[in-house]
Amino acid sequence: MLLEITDLSLSFHTLYGTMPVLDRVSLSIEPGEIVGIVGESGSGKSVTAQSVLRLLDRNATYTGGSIRFKGQDVLGMKEKEIQGLRGKKIGMVFQEPMTALNPTMRIGKQLANVIRKHQGVTQAEADRLAVEALAAVQMKDPQKVFRQYPHELSGGMRQRVVVALAMSSPPELLIADEPTTALDVTVQAEVLKLMKELSTQTGTSVMLITHDIGVVANMCDRVYVMYGGTVVESGKTEEVLFHSNHPYTRALIEALPEGKPKSQPLKVIEGESFNARKRPVGCVFWDRCPKRTARCQEKPPVVEGLNGHRIACWEGKR
Amino acid sequence: MLTVQELEKSFGTTKAVDQVSFHIQKGETYGLVGESGSGKSTIGNMICGLLAPTQGVVSFFGEELWKNNRFHRPKPGSLQVVFQDPQSSLDVRMNIRQIITEPLRALPREERLKKSSDDYLRELVRRVGMHEDHLTRYPHEFSGGQRQRIAIARAIITEPAFLILDEPTSALDISIQAQILNLLKSLQQELGLTYLFISHDMSVIRYMCDRVGVLYHGRLIEENETEALFTEPQEAYSQRLLASLPQMTKRS
Numbered sequence: 079m080l081l082e083i084t085d086l087s088l089s090f091h092t093l094y095g096t097m098p099v100l101d102r103v104s105l106s107i108e109p110g111e112i113v114g115i116v117g118e119s120g121s122g123k124s125v126t127a128q129s130v131l132r133l134l135d136r137n138a139t140y141t142g143g144s145i146r147f148k149g150q151d152v153l154g155m156k157e158k159e160i161q162g163l164r165g166k167k168i169g170m171v172f173q174e175p176m177t178a179l180n181p182t183m184r185i186g187k188q189l190a191n192v193i194r195k196h197q198g199v200t201q202a203e204a205d206r207l208a209v210e211a212l213a214a215v216q217m218k219d220p221q222k223v224f225r226q227y228p229h230e231l232s233g234g235m236r237q238r239v240v241v242a243l244a245m246s247s248p249p250e251l252l253i254a255d256e257p258t259t260a261l262d263v264t265v266q267a268e269v270l271k272l273m274k275e276l277s278t279q280t281g282t283s284v285m286l287i288t289h290d291i292g293v294v295a296n297m298c299d300r301v302y303v304m305y306g307g308t309v310v311e312s313g314k315t316e317e318v319l320f321h322s323n324h325p326y327t328r329a330l331i332e333a334l335p336e337g338k339p340k341s342q343p344l345k346v347i348e349g350e351s352f353n354a355r356k357r358p359v360g361c362v363f364w365d366r367c368p369k370r371t372a373r374c375q376e377k378p379p380v381v382e383g384l385n386g387h388r389i390a391c392w393e394g395k396r
Numbered sequence: 397m398l399t400v401q402e403l404e405k406s407f408g409t410t411k412a413v414d415q416v417s418f419h420i421q422k423g424e425t426y427g428l429v430g431e432s433g434s435g436k437s438t439i440g441n442m443i444c445g446l447l448a449p450t451q452g453v454v455s456f457f458g459e460e461l462w463k464n465n466r467f468h469r470p471k472p473g474s475l476q477v478v479f480q481d482p483q484s485s486l487d488v489r490m491n492i493r494q495i496i497t498e499p500l501r502a503l504p505r506e507e508r509l510k511k512s513s514d515d516y517l518r519e520l521v522r523r524v525g526m527h528e529d530h531l532t533r534y535p536h537e538f539s540g541g542q543r544q545r546i547a548i549a550r551a552i553i554t555e556p557a558f559l560i561l562d563e564p565t566s567a568l569d570i571s572i573q574a575q576i577l578n579l580l581k582s583l584q585q586e587l588g589l590t591y592l593f594i595s596h597d598m599s600v601i602r603y604m605c606d607r608v609g610v611l612y613h614g615r616l617i618e619e620n621e622t623e624a625l626f627t628e629p630q631e632a633y634s635q636r637l638l639a640s641l642p643q644m645t646k647r648s
């Protein structure tokens with residue numbers, strides 16, 4: 079197991095008091111796997127990703143559970159040890175490429191700096207590897223991009239530079255948080271394809287955080303569906319998307335306009351998006367669930383089905 | 397109802413919109429789809445009077461809207477807009493009643509009084525799925541989906557014939573998007589509205605629109621009935637756009 083998160087709970091201290099954000103999240107990633115985390119706003123998908131690299135602000139407290147990367151306890155690591163993971167063993171790609179790049183530094187220099195840091199090579203060698211890394215993310219003229227500044231590139235090219243930065247010294251795990259959400263669909267398709275190819279070539283595992291079920295369908299081997307800071311369903315992508323057993327996942331897929339007849343209204347999930355300030359005691363989806371019963375006011379059990387397909391729901395107990 | 401003829405907009409030397417022509421019939425939903433920079437919102441802005449065209453004609457019920465760089469308002473309140481981000485399109489210092497009734501300022505006194513009455517407003521907020529108690533509250537007290545309902549109430553209070561919907565669900569979660577799309581469809585039926593639906597989301601466009609125009613670098617490269625466009629796109633770019641769409645069904 080490359081990454082194993084077990085029963086992770088986490089709270090934020092805010093003006094309104096202590097707010098639980100993650101509630102016993104368990105998640106694992108095997109070497110070479112592409113694993114999706116899908117959810118709407120407030121589901122905790124980004125917080126889960128950031129907790130792996132301990133990137134959360136100081137107002138976040140880990141209240142339970144563990145994160146193990148290759149067996150090492152991430153939460154128990156000293157700051158120096160975690161620095162050794164960031165970028166080198168676990169790479170990260172965020173939604174907005176402009177904020178991930180230094181606007182005052184040429185692309186080549188940014189890349190070469192990272193390569194020298196991680197691989198301990200000479201400047202000349204790092205420069206050569208930087209051009210290679212740009213070629214690997216299918217830049218048409220890597221020599222030219224090497225000399226350019228971020229503002230001279232389009233959004234799609236910038237995100238490819240960020241992927242090049244993350245993959246130049248292939249990490250064992252790449253965490254990609256909505257990597258293509260800011261991009262146009264045609265560019266998104268290119269960047270996703272690229273990430274998939276790089277993962278296959280280098281054996282890097284990918285944790286792909288997205289709100290887009292279509293992206294999960296096209297990219298991921300397995301998927302975790304999150305709602306209200308908990309994992310409500312997980313399993314092989316086909317199983318979860320086409321044979322879902324959880325009322326939330328099913329309702330979410332039903333609510334997509336894709337492939338739905340024009341003449342009929344979409345099936346909606348009633349109510350508002352999850353609000354952490356009004357967290358229910360029992361099942362997090364309780365107030366919006368079409369199938370709720372009195373029992374749902376208690377925390378639902380995690381039920382394991384075939385092929386590791388799991389749901390957290392009282393309904394699944396039958 | 398609405399005709400756009402050889403519409404052009406240049407920003408400096410860049411042609412944001414280039415020779416675009418289309419027409420929209422009463423009661424239909426016409427979609428404009430394209431990626432960022434394709435000119436779709438610029439076209440919407442020229443129709444509703446926010447941006448003067450460099451060249452070309454926009455006419456609404458046969459009346460030219462732009463003459464000599466001046467916008468000639470159609471019948472007050474007959475053409476309204478809903479924008480993408482209800483966070484920034486609602487004034488945080490106004491309560492919901494003030495926000496919703498603001499467009500009435502353009503109407504004649506008698507109509508204004510009728511439409512700002514408690515009975516009328518109660519019916520209006522109920523129609524968009526809100527509650528009359530909400531009228532005295534402020535935008536920050538509402539979620540994104542509710543704010544978009546408020547923006548829709550503000551757009552329909554004048555009983556418009558035509559609505560420009562500029563990415564109305566792009567900032568919303570999927571579960572909330574479905575609610576708003578259903579609301580827009582039922583309002584269209586109840587009130588006989590005509591829509592210009594601007595979006596980058598192909599599956600939303602397919603679900604909502606009767607006819608669709610595809611924009612690419614400011615040009616309308618293809619236009620067709622929605623199903624025909626989606627099943628047999630003619631232009632290479634339309635084909636590429638459809639092929640790029642990450643879809644659940646492609647996997648199965």
